[in-house]
Amino acid sequence: MNGKLPRLRIGRAEPWQRERLARWLAEWELEQDLPIESRVIGGNKRPVDKTLPVAPLEAEPAVTPGQVRLLSPEIPVAANRPVYLAVLSNQGANAFLVAPYSSFAEPAFPGEFVTGREAPPLSVLCAWNAGAVDARVLAKSWLVDELSAHELDEALSVLRHVRDGASLSPELERRSGPPLWHPADPRETYRSEAAALMRALADDEGAQGRGNPGSGPLIYPTGSGQLPLAAEPRAKYETRPAPDDGESA
Amino acid sequence: MNTDNEHALAAWVEWKKQCAYDLCADDTKAYLQEFAAVRFQKWLETCACSLRVTPRQHKGMPGRDIWHLLETRMTARKDLRGKRYKDWLFRRVQLSKDAPLDVIQGGATLILREAVRDLLRLEAAPGWVLSLSQPLVDSRDEGFTLEDILAGGVNPADQAALREYEAFAGKHACDVFKDLTQPERMAVLARKLGLSVACEEVELAAGCKKSTLSKLYRGFAGKVGRLLQSRHSGEDVESLLTLALMTMDRVAEEVVLWARGESACARLFAASANAKPVLTHARAAIVAEGRGGIVH
Helix, strand or coil: CCCCCCCCEEEECCCHHHHHHHHHHHHHHHHCCCCCCCCCCCCCCCCCCCCCCCCCCHCCCCCCCCEEEEEEEECCCHHHCCEEEEEEEEEEEEEEEEEEECCCCCCCCCEECCCCCCCCCHHHHHHHEEEEEEEHHCCCCCEEEECHHHHHHHHHHHHHHHHCCCCCCHHHHEEEEECCCCCHHHHHHHHHHHHHHHHHHHHCCCCCCCHHHHHHCCCCCCCCCCCCCCCCCCCCCEEECCHHHHCCC | CCCHHHHHHHHHHHHHHHHHHHHHHHHHHHHHHHHHHHHHHHHHHHHHHHCCCHHHHHHCCCHHHHHHHHHCCCCCCCCHHHHHHHHHHHHHHHHHHCCHHHHHHHHHHHHHHCCCHHHHHHHHHCCCCCCCCEEEEHHHCCCHHHHHCCECECCHHHHHHHHHHHHHHHHHHHHHHHHHCCHHHHHHHHHHCCCCCCCHHHHHCCCHHHHHHHHHHHHHHHHHHHHHHHHHHCHHHHHHHHHHHHHHHHHHHHHHHHHCCCHHHHHHHHHHHHCCCCEEECCCCCCCCCCCCCCC
């Protein structure tokens, strides 16, 4: 069982990846240290107070792909924090594929990327966390903005990259988070918490009668000509060339 | 509602209706500034030590500027539609039997907290930049550093060497698995299935809270590291880290096999059905430049 280990040549993280990870970790540490004092709400509704100014949800435009929407706090996952979503595509007849925006200013890992928008709540999109959400749930949201065709295409590209292994442009890769390798990486905690939020959203109301839209395969545009054919070899997950070898992945 | 609270609520309502802070009456502005400033200073003083930011750096920050942090944090665009976070704030009132003022201010406090986090992140740099060798906040007991979790890939020409590592990992994994307690197995299982340790099913199955589960998982990683160091003394850190990752991966596979026969774990498998993949490479190596990292 004991024995000499053979030598392995190991690649190194790029400097930009190190810097981005350091900035994310700094923000994460701040998030852990800043105390939260506000009490959570939920559960006990009061009669509608018409003196309080609230834009009625019924007056909002219908949900369509390409929108950015802010969930109403009556959706449990959005009760204690504003949740912004990008609507990416239709998902069957009664649901939409949506991806949440991050509350952090840096993308945590591949699948999250800097959008280029200056507005803080829309600066990082978590395409990896895209999920199918019932249209009735999404209807309880306010329309905030529209995605450009380019923005929508980028979001879908990143989604295809993490879900299907599709290639990503170098420019988008540089705007994405650094790889997540280590089991004890704090980003794992962040990832699982974020995934739980979207799981709860996908299960919200969708499971009551119409079936859970989150339980089936996700439908999203695959892009033309980007998928390898069945007979074409794919790069293995476990290995990639060390940067100084000059080989491509 | 007492008079003070009535005035306070009126200030928030005016701010909402006017849609712009600068259009509000002077006493409304004064109230909102005070609201933001009190919380801002309290956070600074509470976190000064851990954040390595001295309160003096922001003590003189004008209340108007502190309030501005809140307004810009959640503004998606510079028009009415981009400020729907205000509707979110006021809509919350309908969801609680608490006093409307408390609900609105509670929500505003949550938003301001994120805004302050952004400010500290930006203004405390470069002094705030994380050192490569500084223990990460989530793993202070085990001593994982930024260096430990940075990674590269294994050269494909080293496949033969990699297979030897796999063989070692398999043998070590058997020993580690046998010694794992039930809660430890649950922590490993949750991680393998992509579930949050805060998930109720995970806490129920393990019989402990998420903080304990997180600690157990990191303890498991540390345990593997120490075992390997004792069995492969004299090896370089990079090799040991590589082997540690592979061993942990194999242990996780053993845990999954065990869990399939445990009725308590059935719910976890069901909950994991929609868990999302991330590009993780459990068998990849970790660069640790001169520091022990996972191996102490």
